[in-house]
Amino acid sequence: MRIKALICNCKGLSPSFKNSDMNTLPFDLESDLDVDYAIVHPELCGMGGSRVMEDVLRSAVDDPDTLIVVGACEPEAQSKLFEKLFCKTGFNRDHFLPVDVRGARNEEIIERLGEKIGKRVQPIMRRH
């Protein structure tokens, strides 16, 4: 199973994301979790962010072994925000794992993503 992790920090303006360090988070995620890659975009539901999401979803449409995990706002809100892209790309919603990372520090974000992914894939934590 391949896992692509996308993180959004709501333009960096929301106090909900002030506890995390988005510059170090991708490396931390890639080091601690068995993900293909991790990226941060400041507005995944915005114009450019939606294009990034579309590209990532398209890259996984014909790959039943890829999961897309998104750490951002409330999961239900994410599902609504990205619904048009799921329809447009034909991406299997079952392979979309939205995680609420608001208020979390990097370690907590990694834990939340790891937990969510771990329910679908074992093992997820890298062994050092």
Ligand code: SF4
């Ligand atoms: S996806 Fe959620 S966290 Fe990201 S910019 Fe949109 S509303 Fe904010």
